[in-house]
Amino acid sequence: xxxxxxxxxxxxxxxxxxxxxxxxxxxxxxxxxxxxxxxxxxxxxxxxxxxxxxxxxxxxxxxxxxxxxxxxxxxxxxxxxxxxxxxxxxxxxxxxxxxxxxxxxxxxxxxxxxxxxxxxxxxxxxxxxxxxxxxxxxxxxxxxxxxxxxxxxxxxxxxxxxxxxxxxxxxxxxxxxxxxxxxxxxxxxxxxxxxxxxxxxxxxxxxxxxxxxxxxxxxxxxxxxxxxxxxxxxxxxxxxxxxxxxxxxxxxxxxxxxxxxxxxxxxxxxxxxxxxxxxxxxxxxxxxxxxxxxxxxxxxxxxxxxxxxxxxxxxxxxxxxxxxxxxxxxxxxxxxxxxxxxxxxxxxxxxxxxxxxxxxxxxxxxxxxxxxxxxxxxxxxxxxxxxxxxxxxxxxxxxxxxxxxxxxxxxxxxxxxxxxxxxxxxxxxxxxxxxxxxxxxxxxxxxxxxxxxxxxxxxxxxxxxxxx
Ligand code: PMP
Numbered sequence: 063x064x065x066x067x068x069x070x071x072x073x074x075x076x077x078x079x080x081x082x083x084x085x086x087x088x089x090x091x092x093x094x095x096x097x098x099x100x101x102x103x104x105x106x107x108x109x110x111x112x113x114x115x116x117x118x119x120x121x122x123x124x125x126x127x128x129x130x131x132x133x134x135x136x137x138x139x140x141x142x143x144x145x146x147x148x149x150x151x152x153x154x155x156x157x158x159x160x161x162x163x164x165x166x167x168x169x170x171x172x173x174x175x176x177x178x179x180x181x182x183x184x185x186x187x188x189x190x191x192x193x194x195x196x197x198x199x200x201x202x203x204x205x206x207x208x209x210x211x212x213x214x215x216x217x218x219x220x221x222x223x224x225x226x227x228x229x230x231x232x233x234x235x236x237x238x239x240x241x242x243x244x245x246x247x248x249x250x251x252x253x254x255x256x257x258x259x260x261x262x263x264x265x266x267x268x269x270x271x272x273x274x275x276x277x278x279x280x281x282x283x284x285x286x287x288x289x290x291x292x293x294x295x296x297x298x299x300x301x302x303x304x305x306x307x308x309x310x311x312x313x314x315x316x317x318x319x320x321x322x323x324x325x326x327x328x329x330x331x332x333x334x335x336x337x338x339x340x341x342x343x344x345x346x347x348x349x350x351x352x353x354x355x356x357x358x359x360x361x362x363x364x365x366x367x368x369x370x371x372x373x374x375x376x377x378x379x380x381x382x383x384x385x386x387x388x389x390x391x392x393x394x395x396x397x398x399x400x401x402x403x404x405x406x407x408x409x410x411x412x413x414x415x416x417x418x419x420x421x422x423x424x425x426x427x428x429x430x431x432x433x434x435x436x437x438x439x440x441x442x443x444x445x446x447x448x449x450x451x452x453x454x455x456x457x458x459x460x461x462x463x464x465x466x467x468x469x470x471x472x473x474x475x476x477x478x479x480x481x482x483x484x485x486x487x488x489x490x491x492x493x494x495x496x497x498x499x500x501x502x503x504x505x506x507x508x509x510x511x512x513x514x515x516x517x518x519x520x521x522x523x524x525x526x527x528x529x530x
């Protein structure tokens with residue numbers, strides 16, 4: 063198997079290539095490096111200077127247009143006029159910290175809570191997915207008294223100290239700390255089984271037992287209900303149920319991270335957990351919530367929130383401010399009025415069928431999976447299920463040259479992640495299919511090996527992963 067850390071570095075611009083950029087890009091890059099230092103990460107072998115975006119399209123400084131199949135931030139479409147108008151109107155009227163009474167936050171909270179099972183009746187607003195997951199960890203600890211958490215092997219849940227500890231995909235050198243256990247992703251393709259749910263639940267049960275054996279009381283299981291960074295695992299619907307029952311039987315809580323699948327992306331309701339027929343104890347939301355405006359939140363049962371508020375409480379200066387509420391309400395309006403959940407279902411179904419057809423023509427496509435408008439295209443060495451990250455890396459850059467933006471996921475970075483704005487149409491899917499077909503067909507022999515060897519020769523096997 064390829065080395066995961068080395069492979070994920072392939073999708074990222076490397077500063078040692080800066081001399082190959084034209085003068086203007088090189089100068090912008092130098093300013094960025096000077097200000098942001100080692101934390102700066104850019105996509106692509108040749109980074110893009112973006113200037114504007116609209117719907118499913120993004121435009122660079124040279125006027126080149128790109129089809130965005132990467133973004134779940136601008137989830138209802140880039141610069142959606144209704145969201146932009148709502149933000150501007152509210153910003154011109156009132157924006158403040160969140161300790162006053164103002165009307166729109168209540169409308170927003172009530173509308174969101176209506177999309178949840180009745181027992182999940184409290185909401186806390188935050189600004190990012192990371193803050194939401196950080197709060198979810200605190201709630202779990204205060205309610206259960208347990209500090210042990212279980213996550214999947216290539217999970218990403220955010221960037222705070224506590225959340226990084228449960229985000230193994232962030233680690234370059236360290237391994238998970240003593241209060242965390244990982245379980246394998248529910249990978250049906252590379253490790254087929256007749257009962258994925260039973261196997262996943264068994265892995266969770268073993269992890270709980272191992273925590274307790276080592277004197278760590280179990281707190282909860284935290285998963286992204288579409289397993290985005292693990293490589294996108296959606297089927298069969300319902301496979302999470304047994305694991306959730308196992309967690310509850312052990313006195314723990316189940317946290318569903320809906321930062322990726324939430325807000326209609328799966329095409330079957332608002333939330334990814336609904337596909338599994340389960341009721342989480344805590345749900346975390348982020349990214350698509352404000353269509354680019356930082357809005358995020360946590361939904362839970364009152365008794366769980368009470369347990370934290372008895373000790374420390376929670377205050378977030380910007381979480382759920384009036385402008386955030388206006389953005390969030392406009393996003394809900396657009397999802398409803400433009401039928402975006404139905405669109406995700408219909409276009410997603412069509413898109414996957416076309417991709418299956420393409421798979422028949424290209425033996426390097428090992429698997430197609432997904433739900434709604436979140437699709438994974440897994441590349442394997444032809445005739446095997448050995449991960450082929452060099453091809454995924456080649457494709458990311460080659461597709462960009464032909465006007466399509468896409469990223470990779472999975473432990474080996476060999477799964478192309480198709481996650482466009484939800485207003486994506488059939489003709490956008492057709493353009494993607496035609497272009498992917500052409501890039502695969504026209505690929506020079508040995509090009510994948512070349513990408514890998516060039517990068518290794520230049521830079522050696524190191525570098526941070528990219529995610530998002
Ligand atoms: N959870 C998941 C599943 C994510 O993918 C991300 C971000 N990629 C986060 C949480 C963190 O969200 P944010 O970057 O808004 O803090």
